[in-house]
Amino acid sequence: MSASPQNAYPSAVPPPPRRLGGRANGFQAKPVASMSELPVTSIGVNVAMPKVALDSISLSYTTSAKGRLIALDNISLEVKAGEFLCVVGPSGCGKSTLLHLIAGLNPQTSGNVLVDGKPVTGPGTDRILIFQELGLFPWLTVAGNVEFGMKMKNVPKAEREERVQHFLRLVHLSQFSKSYIHQLSGGMRQRVALARALATEPDVLLMDEPFAALDAQTRDLLHDELERIWAETGSTIIFVTHNVREAARLGDRVVLLTYRPGRVKQEFRVNLPRPRHMEHPDVTRMARTVLDCLREEINKSLEAEYADDKAR
Amino acid sequence: MPMTKLAKQVVFYGALIGIWALLAKLHIWPPYLFPPPWGVAQALRDGFADHSFWIGIAVTMKRMLIGYSLSVALGMVLGLGVSSSKFLEETVGGLLVSLQSLPSICWIPLAVLWFGLTEKAILFVVLMGSLLSVTIAMEDGRKQMPKIYGMAGRNLGGSGFRLFWSVLLPASLPFIVNGMKQGWAFAWRSLIQAEMIFLSLGLGQLLMMGRDLSDMNQVLAVMILIIVLGYLVDGLIFRTMERRLQEKYGLAT
Numbered sequence: 316m317s318a319s320p321q322n323a324y325p326s327a328v329p330p331p332p333r334r335l336g337g338r339a340n341g342f343q344a345k346p347v348a349s350m351s352e353l354p355v356t357s358i359g360v361n362v363a364m365p366k367v368a369l370d371s372i373s374l375s376y377t378t379s380a381k382g383r384l385i386a387l388d389n390i391s392l393e394v395k396a397g398e399f400l401c402v403v404g405p406s407g408c409g410k411s412t413l414l415h416l417i418a419g420l421n422p423q424t425s426g427n428v429l430v431d432g433k434p435v436t437g438p439g440t441d442r443i444l445i446f447q448e449l450g451l452f453p454w455l456t457v458a459g460n461v462e463f464g465m466k467m468k469n470v471p472k473a474e475r476e477e478r479v480q481h482f483l484r485l486v487h488l489s490q491f492s493k494s495y496i497h498q499l500s501g502g503m504r505q506r507v508a509l510a511r512a513l514a515t516e517p518d519v520l521l522m523d524e525p526f527a528a529l530d531a532q533t534r535d536l537l538h539d540e541l542e543r544i545w546a547e548t549g550s551t552i553i554f555v556t557h558n559v560r561e562a563a564r565l566g567d568r569v570v571l572l573t574y575r576p577g578r579v580k581q582e583f584r585v586n587l588p589r590p591r592h593m594e595h596p597d598v599t600r601m602a603r604t605v606l607d608c609l610r611e612e613i614n615k616s617l618e619a620e621y622a623d624d625k626a627r
Numbered sequence: 628m629p630m631t632k633l634a635k636q637v638v639f640y641g642a643l644i645g646i647w648a649l650l651a652k653l654h655i656w657p658p659y660l661f662p663p664p665w666g667v668a669q670a671l672r673d674g675f676a677d678h679s680f681w682i683g684i685a686v687t688m689k690r691m692l693i694g695y696s697l698s699v700a701l702g703m704v705l706g707l708g709v710s711s712s713k714f715l716e717e718t719v720g721g722l723l724v725s726l727q728s729l730p731s732i733c734w735i736p737l738a739v740l741w742f743g744l745t746e747k748a749i750l751f752v753v754l755m756g757s758l759l760s761v762t763i764a765m766e767d768g769r770k771q772m773p774k775i776y777g778m779a780g781r782n783l784g785g786s787g788f789r790l791f792w793s794v795l796l797p798a799s800l801p802f803i804v805n806g807m808k809q810g811w812a813f814a815w816r817s818l819i820q821a822e823m824i825f826l827s828l829g830l831g832q833l834l835m836m837g838r839d840l841s842d843m844n845q846v847l848a849v850m851i852l853i854i855v856l857g858y859l860v861d862g863l864i865f866r867t868m869e870r871r872l873q874e875k876y877g878l879a880t
Binding site: 439446448452 | 775776778779780781782783784785786789793794797798800875876877
């Protein structure tokens with residue numbers, strides 16, 4: 316495999332220039348040894364304040380069956396403004412929980428979530444979470460859903476309507492503004508959720524396995540759209556998934572969490588040109604590398620589940 | 628050729644009345660115990676002609692509206708309270724469930740002693756008869772409401788009363804309507820029962836008057852009236868509301 320990724324891409328789709336500045340092609344996997352080796356500083360692009368910083372986050376809670384359960388253990392992570400970060404891990408590693416903490420929906424046991432250097436104390440429309448089950452409001456139309464966050468922010472009606480139109484155009488749903496959620500297909504619902512999140516103009520978009528329930532074709536389309544929208548809005552995205560190919564397809568960086576307690580096991584920088592394709596050999600190779608590392612954790616999670624069975 | 632639902636119903640009710648007429652014609656039982664359909668129809672006509680049925684319906688519906696509105700309002704407050712506090716749920720919640728095993732007619736002696744044979748006593752019985760089911764339905768609704776809506780609402784910047792008004796309330800609307808429907812059914816039963824015992828106008832009283840006069844035609848006419856009214860409200864108003872909501876919320880099967 317000596318072909319450079321740039322040559323391998325069809326020339327009809329030039330990668331957007333914004334994402335190419337100063338970065339080498341290819342990728343390298345790098346275990347995280349300490350805070351001092353954080354990638355933001357190590358690649359020497361910009362040592363400005365991170366958009367989101369997790370500072371020694373831990374979360375534990377008491378369950379009746381197992382006593383004290385540590386869900387997240389001392390996680391430190393920095394996300395640059397405009398970065399697309401993917402978080403992968405086996406099910407039960409607490410990756411969704413991590414997003415809830417950043418969104419301010421749940422408090423952590425210790426540590427701090429910092430956004431622009433300020434600690435997060437609750438939900439805020441600067442960080443919008445797209446839930447795995449979306450949580451679209453069935454009693455509102457598509458437009459009503461997209462408008463909701465702006466309504467809560469007391470944006471004037473005329474401006475709201477204008478922005479609803481804008482964001483529906485962005486996700487190609489203009490014709491469906493008056494439809495109700497149950498009338499839409501799965502992929503369309505995803506796009507409504509995306510538009511609803513974007514309409515509050517968040518700096519940080521948190522996405523919790525948003526495409527997990529979709530068929531492969533719809534997912535591919537939404538990957539393209541998400542990449543395009545990300546390039547257009549310049550927002551910071553933290554994207555949780557269990558699908559390593561999806562992570563390699565989308566992320567600037569992939570962070571791998573361990574199984575229970577969730578710790579950062581390894582980080583992978585994905586320096587591949589955009590727009591990418593799931594099937595591209597470099598993406599596949601990247602995914603392979605992540606998967607090898609992830610497999611150990613999946614095995615651990617399976618062992619733990621089988622142990623539960625034996626105990627019963 | 629498949630019959631429409633309406634055609635089936637016409638045939639069914641036609642047959643039912645036909646059999647009734649036939650049995651009456653055979654004079655197996657004396658007409659004062661088993662009157663023919665036309666006798667009951669005559670009683671209905673007379674009742675409406677001399678306004679006694681209109682007055683009965685008006686009085687009963689007025690009591691229904693007052694008693695039922697009270698119980699829905701109180702039941703919602705109680706249900707919300709019980710569902711939002713662990714302490715209340717474990718104490719008041721248990722009491723409500725146990726009280727629900729008490730048939731509403733059992734409140735009548737208490738109501739009469741407290742309020743005498745008055746309008747207040749009737750309203751009290753209606754209230755007690757339906758309050759509990761509204762409360763319990765509201766409580767269940769709050770519990771069954773998917774948590775995701777509240778989280779999504781908070782995530783999008785909602786909090787306090789606005790979150791309640793624009794997310795939690797609409798999210799639990801299907802459950803609220805279900806509770807209101809149950810409450811209506813209970814209130815309707817309680818009211819007719821109470822009216823049969825109290826000296827008052829109203830449909831229950833008309834029914835008892837039929838018995839006192841040994842007028843089987845009137846008894847059956849009033850029974851039919853009670854069934855039709857109950858069905859109209861329950862079957863038409865509440866079911867339509869429920870169906871519309873389910874369609875809109877995508878819950879319809």
